[in-house]
Amino acid sequence: MKLIKNCFRLAAIILFSAQAFSNDTSKILATSALSSIEGSAGGGIVPWAVIGGYGSTGEWSVAASSSQVNVEDFKLSTHSLLGSYNNRLELSYAQQALQVLPLNTAIVQNIFGAKARLAGDLIYQDWPQVSAGFQYKINENPSIAIDVLGAQSDRSTDYYITASKLWLHALAERNLLLNATLRYTDANQTGLLGFGQGSESQYRWVGEVSAGLFLNHQWAIGGEFRQQPNKLASVDESHWWDLYSAWFPNKRVAVVAAYVDLGTVALWEEQRGMYLSIQITH
Template sequence: MTRPLSITAVAAATALICLSAQADTGKLLLTGGVSTIEGAAGGGITPWAVIGTNATDDEIGGSAFFSNVGTRDYGLNVYGAAIGINDRFELSIAQQDFNTRDTGRALNLPGLHLKQTIIGGKVRVFGDAVLDSDNLMPQIAVGFQHKQLGSTGLDGTLNTLGAKRSGTDFYVSATKLLLGQSLLLNGTLRATKANQNGLLGFGATLGGNENKYSLQPEFSIAYLLSKNVAIGAEYRFMRNKLETAGRGAGLGNGLRAEDWKDIFIAWAPNKNVSLTLAYVDLGVIVPATSGNRKQTGYYVSAQVAF
């Protein structure tokens, strides 16, 4: 299943990039955010209410990105693309490739990669981040992210835990841009069943878990040092239902999840290119095989937008 999903992602991304040439004007630098690891416009790990690309009203824009995350025990590559329509609608697609490294070898699955395709949509329903920057009205958007985890050697384990290989997140984001203070604030509330962002499946019924959505808040703050450089931080609460299922399987707290955080700097040398570098702390990920080590490391991302 993984290979067809990857081919679909590449084909869709190529089509989106071709469409991007339709818009050559743009927004203020960095006010459209960058591409998250799930493809939506925002910070690195959480979506914002902004619509990605440089397209403004009555325009269609496109963007493409590549991101790499490296922690003590894991690696993640993500690539994808998005379309922005009339600064109101956003469609995105992303392909994640999670390298389990030593964890896979510990599970007798050397070379284990977890691959996930994410198709997302977002619509701005209220406000305008730039035009409303002189009042208290934030820009508000609602969105979804449908995630499909490819088939791997973990299928049997996920089945035992009662975890599914696909799921859909729903979220609402509010973004407030304070131009006079060079400050951007964002809050997102996500309804999700995803374990570790979906890379360990969705939901888990073993151990008496109820396979229901849970609400997880996410926060971002960014300060514009100049018109093309921003620094900031993000905090994303992570669902931890899989730990209970892990206990039911005799793993103790071996499947515990913790919140994700980052501190980032973003640079836009021009209106079409942005580069992001961050320090990330993803907490523990499958501590049963990683010795309860915190997964800290780096995040780098490059985006081209039109």
């Protein structure tokens, strides 16, 4: 309840302050996407091909986001900053702090990302928008990842290619978004438990998908699925999924609430709970 109260209090402040800004930007409402837990534009747990922000040709855009995932034995807080130019290039930074409640300890990870639009368009072309990117991750608690869990490294890079398409009036006259992402990674629990296993990096391809249905111009509902490599021998790693509701009151603010199921995380099973995120875009 404290998380909900704080987030809605922050949302009220943001909505009030957002009136001071003009909404005169080129891209249409909600096509900025959201901020994922790793900083790049997308859903809560999956990067999309969308370039973050509302800047179009020759325009800059920036976005800041704060989110929290509360499940049975963990709390993950993420603060991120994203910048984009020309609707072609996106740079991002995110800091994650994972509280492991049963052990009364915390794990911090920094993520530096870049994404480039390669081809297509989200709306105005027949083919989907296709982008490629990477996320360079640094785990600030190597003693936990390497010494305790047997990970190979405390830093590594994820590479991904992703395709997104928004169909207007596709389902019951409502707009439909579909996204598919292929990621090449050796991250354990997205890097929060280190990278690789033993003396090997153990990269592999994993799949991620997202879907969203716009109920109107401001509200969308949907779900996501993210495959996890599960390569760390000492602990188990389940695939992730969520069901979300997103609100875009204007081009400055996006608020997302979701039910998340992380399955087994390390030694703890049935990690389910709530995800809440607020994004400010300019």
